Amino acid sequence: MSEEKIVVGNKGLIRAEFNFWVGQYMDRFYDNLEKRKIVGNKCPKCGDVFVPPRKICGKCNGILPLEKGWIDLPDTGTVTNFTITSYRVNDRSSRKAKPQIIAMIQINGSNTAIIYRLLDIAPEEIKVGMKVKIEWNDKTKGDPSDIKGFVKA
Numbered sequence: 661m662s663e664e665k666i667v668v669g670n671k672g673l674i675r676a677e678f679n680f681w682v683g684q685y686m687d688r689f690y691d692n693l694e695k696r697k698i699v700g701n702k703c704p705k706c707g708d709v710f711v712p713p714r715k716i717c718g719k720c721n722g723i724l725p726l727e728k729g730w731i732d733l734p735d736t737g738t739v740t741n742f743t744i745t746s747y748r749v750n751d752r753s754s755r756k757a758k759p760q761i762i763a764m765i766q767i768n769g770s771n772t773a774i775i776y777r778l779l780d781i782a783p784e785e786i787k788v789g790m791k792v793k794i795e796w797n798d799k800t801k802g803d804p805s806d807i808k809g810f811v812k813a
């Protein structure tokens with residue numbers, strides 16, 4: 661009769677640090693986020709504006725050139741959809757006592773939506789179509805966390 665032996669046992673999580681390059685389009689987007697600015701890029705063929713920027717238009721498949729078509733956008737937008745959750749986005753094992761609202765927000769002047777938390781808005785107040793604006797982090801570093809979330813405009 662064989663006996664199973666545990667040679668090495670680790671309980672808990674293993675942390676792995678890594679870096680990856682986001683590409684030229686997102687690089688420009690994050691450089692602007694660091695300056696607390698939102699930029700999008702406009703499809704030369706159909707005119708749709710993307711936030712975050714992209715290389716191929718999701719509507720007409722046109723190519724959005726890196727050299728031109730960049731537009732400055734405001735830090736305001738509209739809630740297009742939302743969900744209320746008690747779980748943290750990146751840690752599904754722990755519940756938070758206070759539910760948080762995760763929303764899809766269409767930055768004014770763009771045709772797409774980005775996903776962020778809504779801050780200081782009660783779950784019963786939230787509505788599709790609500791006007792919101794960015795709450796920037798005190799310290800920006802050129803990544804998605806530069807936007808802390810969105811608050812009522």
Ligand SMILES: [Zn+2]
Nearest residue numbers: 703706717720
């Ligand atoms: Zn297009």
